Amino acid sequence: MSTLKTYTITGTSFEGSLVFKYDLNGSLQSYELDGELNDVQKKWLYNGRFPFNEVGIRTFMSINNFTVHGGELDLSFDHFWDAYAFKVGKKPMAANIWKRMSKADKIAALTGIKPYDAHLRRHLQREKANPTTYLNQRYWENEWNKY
Incomplete structure (x- = not known):
């Protein structure tokens, strides 16, 4: 088990959520999709917008249709x-x-x-x-x- 920052992204344009987990260096460790993306949404996400590092989450934060939750570490x-x-x-x-x-x-x-x-x-x-x-x-x- 490692210490990961978890971001959950929800949006008005799709049902479900995207969950990205990053290590302390900001490198993506896992990605989960709860729901489905249509072909246009997949093309948008996988065409240079997929956040392979934590800095990429800023793209989602700057778009009104998305809400980004999390980013805190579990230090319990x-x-x-x-x-x-x-x-x-x-x-x-x-x-x-x-x-x-x-x-x-x-x-x-x-x-x-x-x-x-x-x-x-x-x-x-x-x-x-x-x-x-x-x-x-x-x-x-x-x-x-x-x-």
Whole structure:
């Protein structure tokens, strides 16, 4: 699980919604269509307007027929707990640490999980740190790609 910004787009010209999910670098990670687009709408969307990066969402924000919802990150402790995927140690202690962290540190901690996990896959003899240790010792600040 990774930290994604989710945008839901609804419009007066089609039934349903478009859902775009971007990583913290603004790269599209998934796209869902709830409903159907007609041929004209498909041509419009896929002819240079498809938002492959988060900046492309601005196109939809500037058109009166569309409403864009979302764009917020899930910085809840439960999201961290699920993303870290090593549910050992004292969950309440980790939750207390998380509660005291700044928004910037929460984002950094969440985005640091993936490189840390990749490092552990390259070094199988190392065990994953408990979530409280990861948070207390700020593991996300290590440059895991160099080890």
